Amino acid sequence: MGRNQFGTFMIIAPTSFFLGILFTNLPFDYPTLWTTHPPTESVLRTIESHYSHISLSPPLIPRVLNAMIILGLTGFLAKLALYSPSESNYLFDGASLILYLIALVMYGTNLVQGLRIVESGTYGEEVGRVDTLKVMGATQTMMALVLLGVLVLQAGQWYAEWKEAEEEKRIEKEQKEEREREGGKKSKKA
Helix, strand or coil, X not given: CCCHHHHHHHHHHHHHHHHHHHHHHHXXXXXXXXXXXXXXXXXXXXXXXXHHHHHCCCCHHHHHHHHHHHHHHHHHHHHHHHCCCCHHHHHHHHHHHHHHHHHHHHHHHHHHHHHHHHHHCXXXXXXXXXXXXXHHHHHHHHHHHHHHHHHHHHHHHHHHHHHHHHHHHHHHHHHHHHHHHHXXXXXXXX
């Protein structure tokens, strides 16, 4: 269990980092997704300004994001391939990896494309300005749920391994007590 802790950290840290980014975008997604009235022109301009700033960020920002993505994938590789894989690894880490990849696909398709559209200001005729911003907000909400799933699965794996270790300790203790009782009976007979 101890050897997998670093791999788990390499999964949890980037996942939490991405959830933090998504959380900071929530105030800008809220008017398009969670209110009953349509957003005003000033609200739409504010949202577009926010996403334009993200799109035009210095090259260091996307590099840090890419490094975090690679760190997460490296954590999955470490837990699934480098350490002696167990059934727990295949179940929990395999499912976590699938969720992580789903989040990456949503990021690479909807968000990156949406950022480019907002930055250029060239909205399509079928999917207009408000719909583009709604798609971006919905994508980020789905990504947050998927990434929360990764954290839940990693916590579930930790709990399952902890419970298994506790059960092994209990069994060893019972076996030790049984051996001591049998040893006591043999010494009385002699």
